[in-house]
Amino acid sequence: MSSPLADLVLPWFRAEARDLPWRRPETTPWGVLVSEFMLQQTPVNRVEPIWNVWMQRWPRPSDLAAAPRADVLRAWGKLGYPRRAIRLHDAAAAIAEQHGDEVPSDVDALEALPGVGSYTARAVAAFGYGLRAPVVDTNVRRVVARAVHGAGDAGPARVRADLADVDALLPPDDDSAAVVSAGLMELGAVVCTARTPHCGLCPASSVCAWVANGRPAYDGPRKPVQGFAGTDRQVRGKLLDVLRDSPGPVPRAALDAVWSDAGQRDRCLDSLLVDGLCEQTDDGRFALPA
DNA sequence: CATCCGTGGAA
């Protein structure tokens, strides 16, 4: 159940792991959960300062659950995808009310929380509790595609097969497996990178099927690149920016000023209301939810 | 399964 790849990655990670704050021994499973929410599609260097503030301010799930939505959204700042902040807030409430203020260690219980999917559930089990759980993120999928399958990059996700691939790499015991899981992610993040992999620095190049194949270029289907300019995502971001920066409710005119296309603007404002990222006051103004 | 959901830094 272990693997040559794991045997190389494990000691490399023990020696070379970045000193990220959520990896320090004093970090609680709650701290790990918060870090995983923030790291969903957001780079490490932008998460670090925000995570530090959150841990000081809301050291337990019940602390965050007790905070007003507006405070949570302002503290989230410009990390992006603010619905994650809403889901984390809701997850904190569920943990406080249904799990005695303790983050579950069971993968199924974790996956039942808002905003927690296959990746985040296993990441919390592995990094928060030191359990053996196959953690499959974009880094790990790329490392496995190269080192195991000899491909230049990972194709579309195949959830079951990807989990099985990683499960087959992990050592049998919890402690080692959790370290290997972190190590595979770290390898993908700093060495086996998407654009220019640093095979000369890779601890696993001797067992890498991609290197053995002569590093062939990826030929499969490319994941579609998302545009941003002119999308609802951009408009929602601009609207939310106004709401975050204002200490109280703003008149509709303040929101109208950020985007000229009235139809798109209204659609986006509606979607923010639906998502719980915005509220309308009795006098018709708009604000972050209380 | 494809698309949507923010933001900003690097190539």
Added chain:
DNA sequence: TTTCCAAGGAT
């Protein structure tokens, strides 16, 4: 400048 993409999840 444009393009890519960064520890995903929900629908």
